[in-house]
């Protein structure tokens with residue numbers, strides 16, 4: 408049952424918060440619902456989940472049409488030719504990984520009179536296949552992004568490498584936190600997934616993105 412899974416994840420969030428002396432209300436749980444049906448999303452929504460993450464614009468659009476009282480977050484790689492549709496439906500685009508993409512979002516958001524909230528996806532590990540802005544390009548990006556009036560940079564996002572022991576993900580979360588402290592201490596951090604969200608919370612995650620633990624049960 409999705410309801411039980413959500414409770415289990417919430418317990419995990421609470422225990423990580425207890426350990427880190429944090430208020431559980433300061434951690435936002437986003438259910439990553441890529442490849443899940445609208446019925447599953449409804450069930451999670453009834454269990455109290457208010458924000459859902461998708462990684463493909465087309466799939467998100469069809470789910471958006473169901474008009475559920477929920478927020479949609481983009482968490483996957485976004486192509487510039489999909490931005491026009493993306494700005495219509497997403498409350499937060501978590502996966503902005505280039506200035507070119509930010510400029511296109513700014514342009515399309517201006518077209519519909521919207522200030523699009525975004526997170527910058529940062530590459531905190533050396534894995535070749537992964538998207539994300541290299542940390543050394545962050546200051547330059549932020550300087551240029553300040554000129555873009557129709558985007559609002561809210562913080563940073565990262566995906567840690569898949570590891571067997573969640574403790575091994577800790578250094579990547581730490582890198583993101585240190586970057587944030589350097590560029591803007593007010594920034595929020597989106598980090599942590601099914602396998603490592605408790606460690607991410609200990610390291611300061613404001614948003615955790617959880618898929619399998621919610622829709623498939625404890626792994």
Ligand SMILES: *Cc1c(COP(=O)(O)O)cnc(C)c1O
Nearest residue numbers: 439482600601602616617618619
């Ligand atoms: C799929 C996905 C998640 C959720 O992963 P789980 O391991 O299922 O919790 C989180 N973030 C991103 C960017 C994803 O693509």
